[in-house]
Amino acid sequence: MAVYKLKTPISEEDVRKLKVNDVIYITGTMVTARDSAHKRALEFFKEEKPLPIDLQGLAVFHCGPIVRKEDEKWTVIAAGPTTSTRMDIFEDEFIKAFKVRVVIGKGGMGKRTTEGMKKYGAVYGAFTGGAAVLAAKAIKNVEGVEWFDLGMPEALWILDVEEFGPLIVAIDTHGNNLFENVQKEVEGNKQKIYERLGV
Amino acid sequence: MIDAKAIRVIVFNCYLLYGRGVLVIKNIIENVAVELLRQAVTKLPPDVKEALQRAHREEESEVGKTQLEAILNNVELAEKTSTPMCQDTGVIIFYVKAGAQAKDLDKIKEAIINATRRATKEVPLRPNSVGIFTRKNTGDNTGRYIPYINWDVISGDTIELTAFPKGGGSENICQLGMIRPGDGLNGLKKFVVDTMLKAGGKACPPNILGVGVGGGADIAMKIAKAALLRPINQPNPDPKVAKLEKELYEALNMTGIGPMGLGGKFTVLGVNVDYANRHPASYPVAVAGQCWAARRASARIHLDGTVEYLTHKVR
Numbered sequence A: 001m002a003v004y005k006l007k008t009p010i011s012e013e014d015v016r017k018l019k020v021n022d023v024i025y026i027t028g029t030m031v032t033a034r035d036s037a038h039k040r041a042l043e044f045f046k047e048e049k050p051l052p053i054d055l056q057g058l059a060v061f062h063c064g065p066i067v068r069k070e071d072e073k074w075t076v077i078a079a080g081p082t083t084s085t086r087m088d089i090f091e092d093e094f095i096k097a098f099k100v101r102v103v104i105g106k107g108g109m110g111k112r113t114t115e116g117m118k119k120y121g122a123v124y125g126a127f128t129g130g131a132a133v134l135a136a137k138a139i140k141n142v143e144g145v146e147w148f149d150l151g152m153p154e155a156l157w158i159l160d161v162e163e164f165g166p167l168i169v170a171i172d173t174h175g176n177n178l179f180e181n182v183q184k185e186v187e188g189n190k191q192k193i194y195e196r197l198g199v
Numbered sequence B: 001m002i003d004a005k006a007i008r009v010i011v012f013n014c015y016l017l018y019g020r021g022v023l024v025i026k027n028i029i030e031n032v033a034v035e036l037l038r039q040a041v042t043k044l045p046p047d048v049k050e051a052l053q054r055a056h057r058e059e060e061s062e063v064g065k066t067q068l069e070a071i072l073n074n075v076e077l078a079e080k081t082s083t084p085m086c087q088d089t090g091v092i093i094f095y096v097k098a099g100a101q102a103k104d105l106d107k108i109k110e111a112i113i114n115a116t117r118r119a120t121k122e123v124p125l126r127p128n129s130v131g132i133f134t135r136k137n138t139g140d141n142t143g144r145y146i147p148y149i150n151w152d153v154i155s156g157d158t159i160e161l162t163a164f165p166k167g168g169g170s171e172n173i174c175q176l177g178m179i180r181p182g183d184g185l186n187g188l189k190k191f192v193v194d195t196m197l198k199a200g201g202k203a204c205p206p207n208i209l210g211v212g213v214g215g216g217a218d219i220a221m222k223i224a225k226a227a228l229l230r231p232i233n234q235p236n237p238d239p240k241v242a243k244l245e246k247e248l249y250e251a252l253n254m255t256g257i258g259p260m261g262l263g264g265k266f267t268v269l270g271v272n273v274d275y276a277n278r279h280p281a282s283y284p285v286a287v288a289g290q291c292w293a294a295r296r297a298s299a300r301i302h303l304d305g306t307v308e309y310l311t312h313k314v315r
Ligand code: SF4
Pocket: A080, A129, A130, B086, B087, B088, B089, B166, B167, B168, B169, B170, B202, B203, B204, B291, B292, B293
């Protein structure tokens, strides 16, 4: 379990060094995106329209933050991760199209994303579920918001972060998926538990 | 022992008592309910915090340890800044033990609804009340049957309130099984283990499980949820039940699911079991899941307006 502090833009070479169980902290620019934003971004790509922000080398965060506007300035109140599996149908294309290097969320992602990360060079960083205050603390500034018409949780929030983490590398570029490994182990433990309980 | 906060409450209540000629218990209930919601979402009860600290000390998986550390840091920050420890501040549930001789019993519901609206703005809480047919969020955490109130009538003249804001992630792992009576306790144990295996890392483990057995389908689930109100460092007073709790706790922590489902020893922080007698032909088992953000806060309101906070120390 090595600890890495990464600064955006992150190079493909740098993420390819990471392995599952590593811990990363990110400093730089992070952009939130949930289902609708992923969908729209891919539509833009198809139509060869540029995104409002170049995502190359950045981190994308599966998060619908609570943001408050005071004196024309946005502040993030809470920014816990949302369940990532919903983005499984978009993520491989998304990484391919926009070259994001870190995808952040909770609960892990499936086979398709794992393959995509291996092929196009990105990792999945698991952020502690519910730890919204910790996340908000690492967000130093809201640089901007795009696609606000999608609603506050679905919009693209462009965030300036400092040592955002800890993020556990749960999918690396070598085809390893920590959640799948744990799942296998849990399956293996099942019989032992039944035996112990005599059921 | 009366602390500073209690004195402030008394002074405030004296104002209500003498300033207006009557003691308006209803206002006190509303203020206390707002305070309880604030306490619940910003500060963990001591038993849960201690269990997390212990898990952090004893966790063997390095990754698991990082998660417990992040949770503890988050809890610390939430406490210090008085912000909700998790962005999902839940659906608002209250438990009320109403003393038969207490005043304003008919006003409690209204006071709790007002308090929920106020807390949504003042704390703030995330609006989590969506209409089934309208799909609209009411924006203030109220709506049909919500905030939900569980009533109990007790003797005496006090009113005991418990705020229990319940997160969606952990609610989604709740399960009810109508197991075969012939399978009995073994069936129950298997059902609890299977429920946890199915939940995996979904409900932000380490979790706390409330297990309710017997009664009927609805009764078992009510008991299971109410079991989550008992501090996890207090085993069931019945030694047979306490033994079952321990056995389940140990079994669930053998699953390897671990903190946040990333692998490790601590999948649960506690298992609280309670039971009702059952029909000979049926054996309902309910499992109510709670996440590390195990939010609950209680207070007792006396007839003279004094308030005792029961779960949280008040500064
Ligand atoms: S399961 Fe609990 S800790 Fe996790 S996001 Fe939901 S309410 Fe928060």
